[in-house]
Amino acid sequence: MADVSPAARQGAPAARPWFGLLVAAGVLLLLIAAPLLPAVWREVPAALRLPLSDWIEGGMNWLARDAAIGGLAFSDVTRALAAAAQWPIEALQVLLAEGWIHGAGFNKVQLVPPLSWLGITLATALLAWRISGRGLAVMTLVAGLYLALFGLWTSAMTTLASVLICVVAALVLGLAIGIRAHRSPGMEPAVRAVMNVMQTVPIFSYLLPTLLLFGYGPSAALFATVVYALPPMVHATVLALRSVPPETLELARMTGCSRRQTLWQVELPVALPRLAIGLNQVVMMTLNMVIIASMIGAGGLGYDVLRALRRLDFGAGFEAGMGIVALAVVLDRLTQAAARNQSIGRRRLWSRRDSLIALALLAVPTALSYLLPALAVWPKGLSLTSAPFWNAAVSFINQNFFDPLEAIRTFMLLNVMNPFRDALAALPWSAAVALLALAGWRLGGWRVGGGIAAMAMFIVITGYWLPATGSVYLTLLAVAGALAVGMPFGIWVSARPRWHQPVQLLLDTLQTLPTLVYLLPAVMLFRNGDFSALIAISSYAVAPAIRYGIAGMAHVPSERVEAAAMSGCSKWQTFVHIRLPAALPTLLLGVNQTVMMALSMLVIAALVGTRELGQEVFTALSQGLPGPGITAGLCVACIALIADALLKSGAARAARHQGEAHA
């Protein structure tokens, strides 16, 4: 061929299978020859250790106790902030969940009841009806009734109050940072780098420093949540502002708009549809984090789940979990509908009359609740519960299927999981770092290779190498499981257009569920331990595998498929020679997403007793040690960034190979 492929022009050899084999052979050889290596290269020597975790510990403690700016103690500032943040949380909780209560204990008198559950449900349903349609309105009603009748309303409103406040805070801050980053091009890469790390640091790592600075309680949870939900909003803001057409900006200049006018009258309104998508992400991330943060005293549905899990009352846990699902689905659909209305230009959906009706819907049941207390809080005696049923179901399964389930678990642990974990742990760190760097260099050049080496060395010198191998083992197996199920299923669905919509709906729902929910069924069936963690992580990470499986196949140029058909290819030949290579870049990005999801689930899975970085973070959290907590969290981030760098370079390379520019 006269044409020189871009890869060949860059001097990268085309014989890739050969390279893969070499790496595999190298790993095998290393495992066999590992004992021959000097011990320094096998196990991380103490001399190499950097007491980073101690430094962070010391720094945080200094910040929390001794730091002062001109006589004003830093901790006083943070405590004051916490107190200030407490105020809106409490106000919303009075409004939504508790009402105004005077006194305590037996003298407790409710002076003003909270907004009636019926009123909130009806008003929200009206909103859903207006911005989406009858379907979402019915869904909202069902969700509201479920929460009220099953006695979850107060917890749900506590959670909702935190979510609302965090979303507003994250929205304002995210917009402000995003606008700054967009305005000064020099700042944008820096912001993006920080945001990338922030998105991969596990949830618990955020909780630690905030606990230390803001004290145990709802406002610490609030600060952690806002920080956690910030990156997607910043990202969405930058993307949204960048999507404003240059002509529209020229219009602003031609009409002599000031900077402020340009921002508020032109840029933000035009960017609104994309900002609304960012809002949806922020709401979902906030909900997830609020659920997790329940553990540090914010209360709410997450706390209900956790308490039930501790009592081994799976039924109650499941019920509260379904409450989370109900809340998540309604919030997600509402914000998605709002975003969609923005992007397709549906407007004027909410009239002044609707506001009046909504107000009446809220006010009337609340007023009536003075006479009829059941409208304020559904009486405990009348609460429905399905907990006994679920508990019975779990007992039934355990009584009748204990042996096969246990056999599966034992088989997996003994023959797959443990050997793999031990093999990874036995891998000499020096060789592993070298191999990772080599792979990075081959896939993405010396920069990627160097970056990977630096991040791997970070794990080595902070002394978390061994737990890190534990994390990698669990992640790799979980990803393998998710891919083995998800990708073929996605590819299978892609050829069946009738299935697209129901599967999309299923995936959307799966991805809205907060991480804690995934633990429940796994623990119900397989008790605590690595196997339950594996199941939970796999099922959490399966959604992107399916999604990208479908997307990858949809991106295959139809002309190529037609060309294959005209050349008389069989279905299988077309799949292997045409569809799969063309889909490869997208599929690799799907693998990347799957890995990221699995890593973010790792820390949650620590709740069921794993032995890896997630557990280190979790333990540090329960002991209140910010040093190890943050350092181990950064190590998880390093693993995520290494995987991201490798897979993205691989995808870019595959895309180049396919002769397409892959964004």
Added chain:
Amino acid sequence: MPDTPVSRPVAISAEGVWKVFGPDAAGFRARPAGERSPEAMARDHLIGAVRDAGFQIGRGEVFVIMGLSGSGKSTLLRCLTRLIEPSEGRILFDGQDILTLGEKPLAELRRKRMGMVFQHFALLPNRTVLGNIAFPLEMQGMDRDRAEARARELAEVVGLTGREHRFPAELSGGQQQRVGIARSLTTDPEFWFLDEPFSALDPLIRADLQAEVQRLQQEHTRTTIFVTHDLDEAIRLADRVAIMENGRIVQIGTPEELVTRPATDYVRRFVAKVPPARVIRVSSLMTPAEGDMAGEPVSADATIAEIAPRIVAPGGPLRVLDGQGRPVGALDRQSALQTLASGI
């Protein structure tokens, strides 16, 4: 230069305007004239998007800048409004060099005296038709009611009555550009800039809107700079056309001059498909008046194609009248027929 000079009082004048893109675009001013050939600049990875453009535009004239994509026509238009900062040169509006203006006076100039229509309309999706048309006035601080009253007038002028409260997403492409046109005229600007305004529209709508622009121009004559890649559009609307090739203006002339006396082969190839009768005017073919004469009257400014029915009718020479209705010459039917027949 075979360029046709401006025949009216000068409103806009551009002198030696360059716009250079590349790594060291700032250092361009220091380059000697000999180092400014495309080849010499390409060696330093500089691209001259606009190369030494100079012209004058008369008050009330429709000046069309035309060229293929990448010829630099949109860049030149943006240099005139300073949406793009020229690398070198002078751009005078009524003798005032706008390149020396500070941010405030420039914004004031754009607000009060310029209007611009964009290729992709650049409407604000969150505002209604009225809100979009009123936008420039609101940005000047006019209160909403007054701005909307003015916007209502303009909506009527461009034929959008009854659609004032629709959002852009609810309008067709042609209607959207009508909003764009109305918005560009809300402030009643002296200088009207149109950047390929109709190229995103389908041919029938495009013809409608071209007629709309002609009508608006008849009702209220503005100094208009119109960028297009469509020669047909240029001929329909232009008093004079500047043809650009690779950043350089290769010829400025009336449509008739471009067809009858193309300056370069490039222009010749460009105008080859234009039937001469569409651009050649009666005044170019007539013989001077010799005393009193009979015959059907025709306007000296009309193109041959416009008076075709009268040419093909039997009879003697046609009587040519100027704008004031005075006889100025005679048009021989035979030579007019030859023009009509050529280029078909």
